[in-house]
Amino acid sequence: MTAVAPTAIAAATTQGTIGTITGTGETPADVSSTATAATATVTTPTVTASAVTTADPTRTAYPTRTADAAPGAAVPGTTRTGTARTTLAPAAPAPAAAPPVAAAPHAPAVPDSEGQPGPTAALPGLPRALTTRARTLAGAVRRRCADLARIESPSGDAPRLDALAEELAAGFRATGATVQREPGPAGDHLVLQWDGRDESLPHLLVVGHHDTVWPAGTLADWPVTEQDGTLSGPGVVDMKGGLAILEGAFALLADLGQRPHRTVRLVVVSDEEVGSPDGRRLVERQLRGAAAVLGLEPPHPDGRLKTARRGSTRVRLTVTGREAHAGNDAVEGVSAVDELVDQLVAVRGLVSLPGTELNAGRISGGSRANVVAGRAEAELGLRFSTTEAQRRTLDNLARLTALRPGARVRTEVLSSRPAWPERSANPLLRHVRSLAAALGQQLDGGPAGGAGDTNLPGSRGLPTLDGFGAVGGGAHARHEHIRIDQLAPRIALLAALLAVPLPRLRDRSEG
Numbered sequence: 122m123t124a125v126a127p128t129a130i131a132a133a134t135t136q137g138t139i140g141t142i143t144g145t146g147e148t149p150a151d152v153s154s155t156a157t158a159a160t161a162t163v164t165t166p167t168v169t170a171s172a173v174t175t176a177d178p179t180r181t182a183y184p185t186r187t188a189d190a191a192p193g194a195a196v197p198g199t200t201r202t203g204t205a206r207t208t209l210a211p212a213a214p215a216p217a218a219a220p221p222v223a224a225a226p227h228a229p230a231v232p233d234s235e236g237q238p239g240p241t242a243a244l245p246g247l248p249r250a251l252t253t254r255a256r257t258l259a260g261a262v263r264r265r266c267a268d269l270a271r272i273e274s275p276s277g278d279a280p281r282l283d284a285l286a287e288e289l290a291a292g293f294r295a296t297g298a299t300v301q302r303e304p305g306p307a308g309d310h311l312v313l314q315w316d317g318r319d320e321s322l323p324h325l326l327v328v329g330h331h332d333t334v335w336p337a338g339t340l341a342d343w344p345v346t347e348q349d350g351t352l353s354g355p356g357v358v359d360m361k362g363g364l365a366i367l368e369g370a371f372a373l374l375a376d377l378g379q380r381p382h383r384t385v386r387l388v389v390v391s392d393e394e395v396g397s398p399d400g401r402r403l404v405e406r407q408l409r410g411a412a413a414v415l416g417l418e419p420p421h422p423d424g425r426l427k428t429a430r431r432g433s434t435r436v437r438l439t440v441t442g443r444e445a446h447a448g449n450d451a452v453e454g455v456s457a458v459d460e461l462v463d464q465l466v467a468v469r470g471l472v473s474l475p476g477t478e479l480n481a482g483r484i485s486g487g488s489r490a491n492v493v494a495g496r497a498e499a500e501l502g503l504r505f506s507t508t509e510a511q512r513r514t515l516d517n518l519a520r521l522t523a524l525r526p527g528a529r530v531r532t533e534v535l536s537s538r539p540a541w542p543e544r545s546a547n548p549l550l551r552h553v554r555s556l557a558a559a560l561g562q563q564l565d566g567g568p569a570g571g572a573g574d575t576n577l578p579g580s581r582g583l584p585t586l587d588g589f590g591a592v593g594g595g596a597h598a599r600h601e602h603i604r605i606d607q608l609a610p611r612i613a614l615l616a617a618l619l620a621v622p623l624p625r626l627r628d629r630s631e632g
Contacts, residue, residue, distance in 0.1 A: 130258070130265045130292060130368045247620065248559045248613075250377055255613035258369050258376075262608050263352060265292070266365040266591065270345045270354045274308075276332040276394045282308030285331050289364060289389060296371035297380075298387070305399045308332065308391035312403060315371060317383035323412035324384040325619070327589075328404055328574040329364055330393030334597050343599065351593070353602040362603045363417030363590025364389070369608075370615035381619040383412065390574065396435050396536020397574055404574050408583065413549055413626055415618070416575035416587030422594045424607065426566035427587040428550055430579065431476070432505040432540035433572035436518060437498060438464060440486070441529040444495035454493030455527040458486045461497040463524050468501070471517040476506025500535070504570065508540050508580070538572045541579030548626050549584040556617045562610050571596075584626040589615055 274285045286309045290300040293313050303310040311331075317324075335355035345354030352362075367387070374380065386407050390400025397404070408414070420426055440461045445454030465481060472479040479501060486497025505511035515534065523530045550566045557564035566586065579585040591611065593603035 130261050130296070130365065130372045247617070248561075251373065251613040251616050251620075252560055252609075254373050254376060255369075255609040255616065258373055258612060259605070259609040262365050262369040262612060263347075263605055265368060266357055266362045266603065267345045267347070267352060267354070269361040269365060270357045271340065273335065273337050273340060274332055274356070274391075275336050276334065276392055277307045278337060279305075279308040279391075281337060282332055282391045286311055286389070286391065289331060292368050293371070293387070296368060296375055298371070303403055305391050307399070310391050310400050310403055311387070311389040312407070313387040313389070315381055315385045317381045317385065319382060320384055322383040323410050324386050324407075325381070325623075326407050326411040326414045326578075327367065327385060327387045327417065328390075328414065329360055329367070329387065329417035329590075330390045330397075330400070330574070331361075331364065332391050332394050333359065333361075334394050347605070350605050351602040352605055353595075353600070355601065358419045358591055358593040358601050358603050359596040360417050360419065360590050362593065362608075363419065366589070366591060366608065366611050367417060367615060369612045370619060373612060373616045374620055379620055382622050385619060386411075388574075393574055396433070396538065398536045400574070401536075401577065404577055408578055408581075411578070411583065412623060413584040413586075414575060414578040415589050416573060416585070417590045418571075418573050418575070418587050419590040419594075419596060419603075420588030420592055421567060421569065422592075424564065424592045425588065426550065426553065426564065427569040427575075428547060428566040429543035429568035430538075430541040430572050430576050430587070431570055432508065432511045432538055432576065432580075434503045434505070434511065434515060434537040435535040436501045436503060436515075437533045437535055438468070438501060438518075438521075439498040439531045439533065440464065440496070440523075441531075442493065442495050442497075442525075443527055444488075445493045447491045447493050451493060454495075455525055456494050457497040457528065458494040460523060460525050460528040460530070461486060461499060464521060464530060465499060467521070467524075468518065472503065472514055474505075474510040474514060477510050477514055478504040480504075504572070505540055507542070511537075511540060538574075538576040539580035541576045541585065543568050544582075548624055549586055552624050552626075553586060553614070553618060556621060557614055560610070560613050560617060562614065564614070589618075 269285065269288070272281070272285045272288060274282050276282075286302065290302065290311060290313075293311075294300050296315070298313040298315050301312045303312055314324075333356035339355045343355060345352065345357065347353075388400070388403050388407055390397050390403060392398060392400050416427070418427065438461065440457040442455035442457030442460060443453070445451060447454070461484070469479065480503075481499055482502050483500040484497070485499075487494030503511075503514060505514065515537075518532050521530050521532055547566070553566075554564055566588070569587070573587060575585050575587040579587075589611070591603040592607035593601070595601035
């Protein structure tokens with residue numbers, strides 16, 4: 122396991138406050154409605170310029186603000202003494218303060234896509250504070266992502282996954298989370314919670330994972346590298362970048378003296394890349410009572426969020442034959458490899474429904490060239506645009522029979538995720554678009570081909586969006602990377618989504 126000195130994104134030691142934000146549009150009885158009246162006052166406390174040493178000697182805190190500095194202003198100069206990272210206040214006088222984040226009662230609100238007042242209309246000054254501070258924290262988030270990527274965590278490698286889970290738990294705990302580790306057969310999962318300002322409201326659920334598709338040792342010939350405005354390396358975009366961004370968003374709110382508007386729960390599973398066969402139970406458990414679900418998977422390469430996903434199923438096709446000497450007694454044998462090859466050709470013909478795709482991801486079998494193979498297997502990845510196509514295809518696979526006398530064929534579903542269909546009305550996407558506009562960002566969404574843990578809530582009609590992770594590309598490929606210039610906008614967007622009241626996302630009749 123690669124040894125690293127992780128850099129946690131701890132909340133800044135000195136916290137400014139963007140007042141007390143109270144929304145009046147939400148009631149515990151419904152999922153919520155957009156706050157149309159709120160109060161926001163601002164206090165910027167004076168901070169004594171002094172050295173601040175983090176309690177954990179392996180961690181570094183965010184840059185802290187100095188006396189009367191504008192929200193988000195960085196403190197230059199971080200020195201390392203011994204093994205402790207110490208953030209020092211600058212020796213020179215602090216720069217002149219920017220205008221305070223004031224509640225300007227007559228400032229025009231940023232309208233949403235339908236021309237209505239935006240979701241931050243009741244929270245004057247919040248967009249600028251989030252945007253400014255996110256720019257300051259982007260460097261720490263970039264380093265955090267790189268450090269997490271240097272802790273290799275392939276699916277199924279419990280010791281490595283548990284080491285990364287411990288590191289993630291420490292980082293999120295520093296932002297105010299309570300952490301629970303859930304044992305799993307192939308590595309521990311995490312369930313975390315941040316208390317909200319209004320704990321009577323339904324919680325917001327965020328889902329993520331810390332396993333990757335990359336085997337241990339990948340870093341030896343593909344190290345984490347920063348070049349030409351990108352950070353590349355195994356797992357940076359899927360999804361260690363998303364985990365680092367969320368940690369940064371919570372640290373940003375803590376630095377501004379804020380808590381999420383409602384309770385937030387985060388589930389980080391250790392087996393998402395193999396279909397969440399065990400982690401699914403934790404996601405399922407936290408769905409009960411959730412107001413909405415957000416996913417930390419990477420967005421589309423152009424930054425759009427993911428509003429729907431195809432269903433996916435992993436199937437193992439196992440063939441048993443009969444071994445024999447390939448030269449002397451070949452007629453006595455039944456080749457499992459030959460049978461598997463013919464079965465795969467047959468399967469291609471069965472997977473013909475529109476919107477259905479097959480990938481033969483792994484094949485193994487036989488022992489030696491002079492032995493008729495007695496066993497062979499293939500692991501298949503199937504994608505479906507509709508639940509009906511998924512059901513019909515799996516029924517066809519379950520009815521496979523051997524083509525050779527003496528051979529046996531077994532079909533086993535390893536994991537399955539239902540299709541999450543696109544919906545014509547998407548108030549959650551509309552709300553996020555409005556938040557993005559208030560932050561000076563342009564954002565939209567669209568359906569995605571891949572599957573993930575958001576398939577489950579999306580398939581059940583819960584308000585769901587995915588793609589809040591790092592903007593980049595190349596997931597599961599050697600050109601996997603994130604765009605460094607898009608870290609700050611994503612940090613600010615997630616922080617705003619956590620801080621601002623949600624609109625009503627479902628009809629009362631939907632519960």
